[in-house]
Amino acid sequence: MIQHTVCFALVHTADSEAERDFLSAAAEVLPSVPGVSAFRIARQIGTQSEYRWQFSMDFSDEAAYAAYDAHPDHRAFVGTRWIPEVAAFQEFDFVPFGGER
Template identity: 50%
Template sequence: MIQHTVVLKLKYPKGSPEEKEFLSAAAKLKSIPGVHNFQSLRQIGKKNDFDYGLSMEFLNMAAYEVYNAHPDHIRFVKTYWAKSVEKFLEIDYKPIV
């Protein structure tokens, strides 16, 4: 199993139409084949300055690679991510055991 997580800060104010549009577009990523347990998350802690998180799981690295190359993912990155995200941290995990 691969756990793919991204924490991010948008260029737009919280509650703005642009924020809503970005989050709505991000939620559509869950329909890409191989994506499991998709979550769109709002940061509530004060230990970093990221505002949102996206989390999803893939059964294996092959499924993760299919997601990365999928036209809907590429379109999301070009259309929304590139213009909307101020900064981010991407972390991909797999179980130790």
Template identity: 50%
Template sequence: MKHGTIRHMAVFTLKHAPDSAETAAFLRDGAEILSAIPVVKNFEVLRQISLKCDFQYGFSMEFEDQAAYDAYNSHPEHQAFVAKRWEIEVAAFQEIDFVN
């Protein structure tokens, strides 16, 4: 991660059972849709293993700078994913943003 890069992470729990087809589809579709946005770098889908955290999954990605992060947040594909999938299928979440 180069200096000034923003690492955005969203940790979340889905309304679906962990081993369900719906969970697999959400994680797959999230990765496909969000990683295709041009400003997104190093996209990862993560599974939580800590007993100290109630969230089950995470999406992690990097942005070159604040302008790229802002472009992601306003991108039509991101906004559509949030409206059509995230707001419907996510039970709880926390967003974390780091800069080095």
């Protein structure tokens, strides 16, 4: 199992219609890509990071993750929404401790 996580800041004003639209679009598109499970959107409540948002999703294995990355719906979201609307981000990919990759 691979947990793919990305923490990010948007170019939009907090609590704006544009911010809500971006998050709604992500919630519609990303979990519908085959291989994605346990898709979550979370909001940062601490003050230690500039990243206000997090997407997290699970994949059964590297093949499922690679298929997601190459999927046309994911690529379209990245090109039309992510690149123009995300100001900064940090990506993390985790496997359970003791788990095989």
